[in-house]
Amino acid sequence: MTKTEAKVKQPYWTPKRIARMAIFIALSAVGSFIKIPSPTGTVALDSLPGYFSAVAWGYLEGGIVIALGHILTAATVGFPMTVPVHILVAVTMIAWAAIFRWTTMKIHWIAGIIAGTFFNGVVAPVIFIPILLPLGGWGLFYAMVLSLVVASFVNVAIAGVANQIVKKAGYI
Numbered sequence: 001m002t003k004t005e006a007k008v009k010q011p012y013w014t015p016k017r018i019a020r021m022a023i024f025i026a027l028s029a030v031g032s033f034i035k036i037p038s039p040t041g042t043v044a045l046d047s048l049p050g051y052f053s054a055v056a057w058g059y060l061e062g063g064i065v066i067a068l069g070h071i072l073t074a075a076t077v078g079f080p081m082t083v084p085v086h087i088l089v090a091v092t093m094i095a096w097a098a099i100f101r102w103t104t105m106k107i108h109w110i111a112g113i114i115a116g117t118f119f120n121g122v123v124a125p126v127i128f129i130p131i132l133l134p135l136g137g138w139g140l141f142y143a144m145v146l147s148l149v150v151a152s153f154v155n156v157a158i159a160g161v162a163n164q165i166v167k168k169a170g171y172i
Contacts, residue, residue, distance in 0.1 A: 110160070
């Protein structure tokens with residue numbers, strides 16, 4: 001390969017990347033049916049493929065997978081907090097995936113698990129207090145925190161461990 005050929009920038013949206021994202025979005029759809037008990041029914045293993053994609057292939061790819069994963073989960077139970085609220089939740093999920101990736105890459109993968117669990121399990125419900133309190137009061141808030149912490153840990157921990165295994169095997 002000559003220097004001229006090396007300088008040609010590859011497009012981001014390659015068929016391989018799109019196919020990989022489609023597979024991980026499909027895995028999110030499967031995970032959306034594996035529920036963690038919660039008052040809204042929207043807590044599931046849908047974000048695991050998004051967290052994995054974020055740490056393995058980047059913020060944008062992981063963000064798209066995790067956001068669509070949340071939307072798919074909310075759709076399985078009829079968008080209990082309205083579609084616009086679930087779109088906002090999907091946007092925050094993009095941020096949590098980015099924090100998980102950054103922390104994993106810059107500090108350590110266990111720190112990434114802790115950060116991902118904290119932000120999705122504790123910070124997210126706090127951000128949505130103005131929505132949760134009118135819907136179900138403090139009872140709904142505390143119930144959501146408990147189920148989100150458990151689900152966040154399961155999603156992020158499996159994604160973090162799987163990433164380490166796949167990376168050591170040389171697949172990514």
